[in-house]
Amino acid sequence: MVKIKDIAERCGVSIASVSKALHGTSDLNPNTAEYIRNVAREMGYIPNASARLLKTNRSYNIGVLFVDDTSSGLEHEYFSSILNSIKDESEKQGYDITFISHHFGKDHLSFFEHAKYRNVDGVIIASVDFKDPEVIELIESDIPTVTIDYVFDGKSSVISDNIQGVREIVNYLVQCGHRKIAFITGEDTSVTRNRITSFYKTCEANGITVRDNYVKRARYHLPKESGIATRELLALDDRPTVIMYPDDYSLLGGITEIEKEGLLIPDDISIVGYDGIKLSRLLRPELTTFVQNSTEIGVQAAKKLIEIIEQPKLSFSESIPILGHLQKGKTVKEIK
Amino acid sequence: MVKIKDIAERCGVSIASVSKALHGTSDLNPNTAEYIRNVAREMGYIPNASARLLKTNRSYNIGVLFVDDTSSGLEHEYFSSILNSIKDESEKQGYDITFISHHFGKDHLSFFEHAKYRNVDGVIIASVDFKDPEVIELIESDIPTVTIDYVFDGKSSVISDNIQGVREIVNYLVQCGHRKIAFITGEDTSVTRNRITSFYKTCEANGITVRDNYVKRARYHLPKESGIATRELLALDDRPTVIMYPDDYSLLGGITEIEKEGLLIPDDISIVGYDGIKLSRLLRPELTTFVQNSTEIGVQAAKKLIEIIEQPKLSFSESIPILGHLQKGKTVKEIK
């Protein structure tokens, strides 16, 4: 590998001059600088990130924490899409992406230790258990962080606006004449709590009193669980006219059960998903779902983190909401 | 950040001893070593990967090249699933994952240069244009590489066995009584060529002469294109009884067109996908598709790369085939 010293020798200048020329800055003679740069290019010089880091304490490397005990964070389209846009935006700004884990050879390292070990300039945290002490340790450390879909006091985050999402869904349903609205939720997280609150609030605003047994808890991305909840809802005396699902994937578990009952969608019962997976428009009937803007979430997360890294003094901590939009498909019937 | 020097001072020993104690190796007095390790732990010592790398030239970092000019490599479930298992396996073995790009600040770096810049120990290459000179440069360099679904002479690769996949599909179709089998393929890649050859071969082995207009070219993951090809196939005088699609996602584009024609699946026409996306079992009718073992592909790729990195002398270049399995759903009719 050709290094600065090699260039210096070839050019007959000092390594300091080469370093300066390469940075374009400082008061080198423009001609010398130009000459050095040419030679460097010719020799195929590539800087060594580690050596530079050792001096500057800047790695231009961003850590991403995408863990899930089911080890499938990346298998959710929502998250892989976010990762993809984090990657695009970061690279555009000259940062690379390294996954943070807690492995270190055969040993265990906490997330914070791992981030330190790899010298990342900052970390974007998504799809983790935000109650995990290791996650909290990382967030409370001196490493810049941005969380996705979870807010820590005094820290920056990017939040898919679940309150808006559920509000738009419910309002649309009401507009279609529905008043018996059931809601199958995901496991208890802040995202879920926001959605539930928004659900009750919007129902109330529309003069609808929510029956307790219309709200069922399941878990995200587990069609089986949503299927069970669906069965329970269908068994009620006063069956809902529409069921809202925690995500599009779970909704399919619901469809299975609905069809088992011999019911037609949307004629006998309406359903609504969440996420807006790519397949949602290809399915028949086309899904009515709330599309989360995962690309924008990734972009904003990367932008915010880089801002914190590069201008810590000018960057205030904020929670950036990202709006989505309702995709009107064919799974909701206009009644009355 | 606490460093070796700090530990040395606290213990009243030299930094060399600390380093040795930390590595467990060498001929330090076991007690001293133990003592040093305890102090280190107590002080919360975390090694600095960059400093170590500078000396050892080993980063314990693996680069992954997942690019797509449509910038959606990660948005394909097949690839995000592979990435996920590469990540799991690598971390298990003490390696981290960094994405290779060709960005460097505002400048451009070739993939090879970028890999050098980040000092990765090796690179796993997937979902790229394997004809790209930059990709070839990287593969022909001295950096250990493993490619996925593409073979370079003398280099190691992990290959989803597309020959087997198509063979199993065709044999199954024949077994179900089909002889008029159409095949919509993806764009021209080695994967596609293997599939096509396997298609012709297996048909021939079953005494079936493939009609030229039964083979249509579309592109992967573009349901619209497969939809168009489907329309063309349906318009033929001698319509096929079954259509094979390049992937499950594209198949949905086919379904749309088939339903537009007022045909029923599988009664009027049978269809078969490829990939085995998670949704395939949830769709109705449940998809008949060939499930690629993406998890195993990722695991093997990581294992092979680490083997090349750690035992270059003992590792010979090989192409590791990964078998998948046929998932029999409800989209293929038994005829006659």
Place this chain on the structure above:
DNA sequence: CTGAAAGCGCTAACAT
């Protein structure tokens, strides 16, 4: 068994 010292490649103050 332990320590001194060189140096990995680079940057940046400080000379000149």
Place this chain on the structure above:
DNA sequence: ATGTTAGCGCTTTCAG
């Protein structure tokens, strides 16, 4: 305008 030099934190001969 250019060069000297001192490290960044770590590993690793080589001496003692």
